[in-house]
Amino acid sequence: MSLLAASKIPVWIEDSIVASRAQVFAQQYQLPIVESPGEGVYLAFTQTGIRLVVGSGKSSQEVQASFVDGKADHRRKFGGGKGQSIAKAVGLSRGFCPHVLDATAGLGKDAFVLASLGATVTLIERSPIAHLLLEDGLARAQRTATDILDVALLEILQRMTLHQYDSCGYMDSHEDVFDVVYLDPMFPERKKSALVKKEMRIFHEVIGTDEDASALLPLALDRARYRVVVKRPKLAPFLDNRKPSYQLLGKSGRYDIYTNKALPNG
Numbered sequence: 001m002s003l004l005a006a007s008k009i010p011v012w013i014e015d016s017i018v019a020s021r022a023q024v025f026a027q028q029y030q031l032p033i034v035e036s037p038g039e040g041v042y043l044a045f046t047q048t049g050i051r052l053v054v055g056s057g058k059s060s061q062e063v064q065a066s067f068v069d070g071k072a073d074h075r076r077k078f079g080g081g082k083g084q085s086i087a088k089a090v091g092l093s094r095g096f097c098p099h100v101l102d103a104t105a106g107l108g109k110d111a112f113v114l115a116s117l118g119a120t121v122t123l124i125e126r127s128p129i130a131h132l133l134l135e136d137g138l139a140r141a142q143r144t145a146t147d148i149l150d151v152a153l154l155e156i157l158q159r160m161t162l163h164q165y166d167s168c169g170y171m172d173s174h175e176d177v178f179d180v181v182y183l184d185p186m187f188p189e190r191k192k193s194a195l196v197k198k199e200m201r202i203f204h205e206v207i208g209t210d211e212d213a214s215a216l217l218p219l220a221l222d223r224a225r226y227r228v229v230v231k232r233p234k235l236a237p238f239l240d241n242r243k244p245s246y247q248l249l250g251k252s253g254r255y256d257i258y259t260n261k262a263l264p265n266g
């Protein structure tokens with residue numbers, strides 16, 4: 001059964017130019033197409049991309065994958081480079097640009113940071129909605145980069161390859177070994193969740209909380225040549241109750257690092 005089957009999120013086509021794309025998606029997951037968006041959650045297909053929207057009017061909130069403006073773009077240009085915790089966690093350095101399997105791709109933000117720093121990233125996302133948003137964000141970035149001839153951005157995007165699978169099945173059935181496997185499953189929301197970012201709250205509502213996340217770690221350890229990196233909220237228990245080899249603190253959370261073998265650059 002598809003992950004969407006229970007939720008039946010309506011699809012709203014804002015502009016006829018994107019109608020066929022919306023119709024294909026709606027048909028594939030048997031989602032209703034609505035004439036006008038209501039108060040609840042819906043998928044908006046617009047000329048400026050696909051958005052997951054909650055509510056209407058001023059209080060509405062929306063999620064869109066975006067790489068050429070806002071935070072992602074700012075972080076790419078001014079973000080602290082290989083000194084960032086995420087770069088240290090995957091072992092990125094001048095002498096080592098790993099091939100990373102991002103097995104919980106979400107909106108592709110972490111993957112974009114890693115690819116911006118030189119890593120090659122295979123992104124896997126199982127949720128049809130998250131995959132749709134991410135695919136759309138990558139396609140829009142590709143068009144912008146082509147239009148404005150941003151060669152650096154084109155190279156980054158070339159290093160990112162997205163697939164729609166369940167990573168457990170993917171890691172179980174594929175022989176491929178990656179330098180690093182990166183995991184950032186959703187963590188159940190706590191009550192006082194002012195710290196949980198807006199888009200994570202919407203994701204929790206629509207996509208769920210990845211209750212099955214523990215199963216990812218043993219499979220990831222089998223697929224990682226050097227290490228598995230697990231991103232966790234600061235106070236969260238270890239994934240699969242396994243103690244990591246060591247930890248790094250990031251701005252908004254921590255990275256638990258499970259090493260299989262020393263990195264090639266020591």
Ligand SMILES: C[S@@+](CC[C@H](N)C(=O)[O-])C[C@H]1O[C@@H](n2cnc3c(N)ncnc32)[C@H](O)[C@@H]1O
Binds near residue numbers: 124125127167185210
């Ligand atoms: C917290 S989000 C990841 C955010 C991501 N790191 C980013 O930077 O945008 C977790 C995502 O992992 C996906 N996910 C969880 N378990 C998965 C699995 N077994 N296979 C593929 N995707 C999975 C969820 O659908 C969700 O989109």
